[in-house]
Amino acid sequence: MTGKRILWGFLLLMLGACVASGGHDSRLSGAVGFAEDVRFLSHPGPAYVEAYVRFGADLPADVIMFVDQELLEGVSNYRWTKGGDWMAFVGFQRNGTVWVGGGSEEALAGTPSRERNWKLFELGRELQPDTWYRVRVTADFASRGFLGFEIEGGGLARRLDLSGIPLDYPNYIPFDHGSMIYLVGAVRAREWATQPGRPLIFFDDVSGVVVDGSDEREIFHNDFESQTEVWPQPVTLPDVNLDRYTMGRWYQENEASLFWIERKSFARSGDAVGVADVTLDE
Numbered sequence: 001m002t003g004k005r006i007l008w009g010f011l012l013l014m015l016g017a018c019v020a021s022g023g024h025d026s027r028l029s030g031a032v033g034f035a036e037d038v039r040f041l042s043h044p045g046p047a048y049v050e051a052y053v054r055f056g057a058d059l060p061a062d063v064i065m066f067v068d069q070e071l072l073e074g075v076s077n078y079r080w081t082k083g084g085d086w087m088a089f090v091g092f093q094r095n096g097t098v099w100v101g102g103g104s105e106e107a108l109a110g111t112p113s114r115e116r117n118w119k120l121f122e123l124g125r126e127l128q129p130d131t132w133y134r135v136r137v138t139a140d141f142a143s144r145g146f147l148g149f150e151i152e153g154g155g156l157a158r159r160l161d162l163s164g165i166p167l168d169y170p171n172y173i174p175f176d177h178g179s180m181i182y183l184v185g186a187v188r189a190r191e192w193a194t195q196p197g198r199p200l201i202f203f204d205d206v207s208g209v210v211v212d213g214s215d216e217r218e219i220f221h222n223d224f225e226s227q228t229e230v231w232p233q234p235v236t237l238p239d240v241n242l243d244r245y246t247m248g249r250w251y252q253e254n255e256a257s258l259f260w261i262e263r264k265s266f267a268r269s270g271d272a273v274g275v276a277d278v279t280l281d282e
Contacts, residue, residue, distance in 0.1 A: 024281075033222055044079070050136040052203065055094060056200065069181070075239055090137045127153075202276075230274075
């Protein structure tokens with residue numbers, strides 16, 4: 001329980017990295033991909049992000065790996081809130097603790113949250129190293145609420161019912177028009193990084209799917225095979241021009257992200273994987 005409480009403060013930030021002498025106090029290393037789908041953005045509904053996740057035997061237990069899908073409303077033709085960012089974030093540790101980034105009534109009303117309303121769950125067993133886990137986060141963007149979290153692999157198959165947990169609105173994000181975004185990565189903080197090891201998380205076969213009635217439609221897919229590097233975001237100010245982004249490609253989630261594409265013999269498909277590195281000493 002102590003470990004959960006001390007990570008609480010770090011997870012409240014959910015932003016980039018804090019630089020300290022000789023390294024970083026914390027690091028969020030993630031990749032983000034964009035998908036424009038006018039049909040879904042005009043009539044949002046259920047959707048899920050699915051990814052395959054893997055780590056090595058020496059991963060420190062304090063590292064939190066995550067999968068996330070978000071609806072960005074943009075600053076024109078928005079539905080609820082100008083610049084709204086509706087986040088369905090779920091993180092998990094190798095010890096089986098699951099972190100769900102819940103929102104609040106104030107966030108749903110259009111006030112960006114100052115902290116997450118974290119909901120914690122336990123899978124009841126540790127995750128195995130060197131094993132591909134399929135994870136899925138499902139949300140209903142019409143009601144702006146979570147629906148469920150699934151994880152399967154290494155003899156484990158669990159589904160958590162997350163209905164009743166609202167999505168969070170963590171940031172005003174001034175893209176000129178709306179999109180869906182999909183994120184994978186990991187987070188770590190120095191204050192609670194007491195275990196040695198290599199803080200690397202591997203990802204493959206990331207998909208974003210929207211649901212229209214009984215039909216499922218994939219609007220995002222990236223298996224890390226079609227690009228060799230993860231690009232910096234082409235941010236413009238005061239509004240971010242979404243047309244400068246290539247849909248379906250990976251970008252660094254923030255300037256401090258250490259996320260790259262690497263050829264690995266254990267890739268789930270093809271021969272490339274995404275690698276999130278949350279080392280604090282660079």
